Amino acid sequence: MSEYIPxxxxxxxxxQEIDEQHKxxxxxxxxxxxxxxxxxxxxxxxxxxxxxxxxxxxxHFSVEESLFRLFDYPHxxxxxxxxxxxxxxxxxxxxxxxxxxxxxxxxxxxLRRWIKNHIMMEDKKYSPFFLERGLKSTWSKQQSWIxxxxxxxxxx
Numbered sequence: 777m778s779e780y781i782p783x784x785x786x787x788x789x790x791x792q793e794i795d796e797q798h799k800x801x802x803x804x805x806x807x808x809x810x811x812x813x814x815x816x817x818x819x820x821x822x823x824x825x826x827x828x829x830x831x832x833x834x835x836h837f838s839v840e841e842s843l844f845r846l847f848d849y850p851h852x853x854x855x856x857x858x859x860x861x862x863x864x865x866x867x868x869x870x871x872x873x874x875x876x877x878x879x880x881x882x883x884x885x886x887l888r889r890w891i892k893n894h895i896m897m898e899d900k901k902y903s904p905f906f907l908e909r910g911l912k913s914t915w916s917k918q919q920s921w922i923x924x925x926x927x928x929x930x931x932x
């Protein structure tokens with residue numbers, strides 16, 4: 777699979793659990809690029825990937841929002857509004873595809889900008905706040921709990 781969006785330390789928010797989830801989101805976008813743009817895969821494969829991306833985006837945002845509540849993050853409302861807009865975008869992309877729209881390089885560019893901008897500009901804002909309040913940056917586990925579940929179900 778090609779690396780349309782390569783993972784780099786620049787994308788790390790400094791929280792292993794969140795970084796592992798971001799890696800899954802990036803993996804899904806890379807799979808979509810590989811199948812839709814490079815391989816011109818059939819509609820069923822692309823639909824499955826878009827569905828996974830939609831579902832995992834919702835899961836990931838739910839995890840972040842749970843942390844916001846647990847740690848009483850002061851910028852939670854603004855961040856959650858961004859999540860809502862981004863969820864709506866991903867759902868809209870999937871719905872458009874189901875109604876005949878193609879996955880284009882423009883769409884892929886949007887997804888790349890979306891993930892990078894959200895991580896780099898928004899998610900990195902909450903890390904220092906959580907760390908100051910005692911959230912550990914790493915886990916003793918090899919992989920995140922949500923990553924283990926997701927990988928066992930979806931990732932190949």
